[in-house]
Amino acid sequence: MQETAETILEKDPAARSMLEVYLCYPGFHAVTMYRVANVFYKQEQFTLARCISQFARMITGIEIHPGATIGRRFVIDHGMGVVIGETTVIGDDCFLYQGVTLGAGAEARQGEQTRGRKRHPTLKNEVIVGSGAEIQGDIVVGNNVRVASGSIVLKDVPDNSIVVGVPGRIIYKDGKRVDDKTPDPEAEAIKRLKQRIDSLEKSLNSLKEASPLSNQTAQADLGDENKGDNDDDSDPVDVFLQGAGI
Structure with missing residues (x-):
């Protein structure tokens, strides 16, 4: 004791x-x-x-x-x-x-x-x-x-x-x-979600390019959002997937 x-x-x-x-x-x-x-x-x-x-x-x-x-x-x-x-x-x-x-x-x-x-x-x-x-x-x-x-x-x-x-x-x-190769389920899930979002954004941009007149306002809004995102050099998801914060 x-x-x-x-x-x-x-x-x-x-x-x-x-x-x-x-x-x-x-x-x-x-x-x-x-x-x-x-x-x-x-x-x-x-x-x-x-x-x-x-x-x-x-x-x-x-x-x-x-x-x-x-x-x-x-x-x-x-x-x-x-x-x-x-x-x-x-x-x-x-x-x-x-x-x-x-x-x-x-x-x-x-x-x-x-x-x-x-x-x-x-x-x-x-x-x-x-x-x-x-x-x-x-x-x-x-x-x-x-x-x-x-x-x-x-x-x-x-x-x-x-x-x-x-x-x-x-x-x-x-x-x-240590460079451990053990799969990280959470990181893998986030990685797949990011890939899916990127794919959907490409598809959406293709549709907007096909109909420019009806989507000028939406394109302008999207451009403003992308401009705001580009102000930061690093994507938070990419930073996470690379192991930051561990």
Whole structure:
């Protein structure tokens, strides 16, 4: 308990004192009660362990299965909506933000057939997972990995990497930019929409050229719009598709 509280005080600039951490930090409360529940779980007092974890969930909004394996100096910041599954393994000095799910993959839907098998992810040491991110299935996230908010990670991540997006893709490894070829469904959808819009604009211009007298006003309006668009050298869609903002 003391070590966890000291870690929170060190890493969270909003924490002012140890007393504040002990009284006001739901992440600290949830991890402390997990430690107690885990002791009973290892003694095969499963129902008692689950009762403790469910009580912790009720008062903190954080669900940590008592069967999970969690290392030292583990911190959950804010915490509401965090879910950590039964066979999850978390190393030392890991940090989770609110809304994170460390869940089972699709094979867990087979029910009893997967009982006793590793179904949840393994996080090695010094992993930081941003708010709303999901890490699913029996995969390994390496040491010193950063998972961006809202990402969904479905495959192993090597050490010293930064992962973003849906599905998660590595954009930095060992401090160097990675040219990841993993398809981005959102970017592909926007790209197709842009191509369709360009095609429709060409068709519309062809029709206007065929009937110039009846469309002089529309052509003038379109010209004004195009002039306004050309004032900016870069198309925002093109900028997005080229990876700006990631």
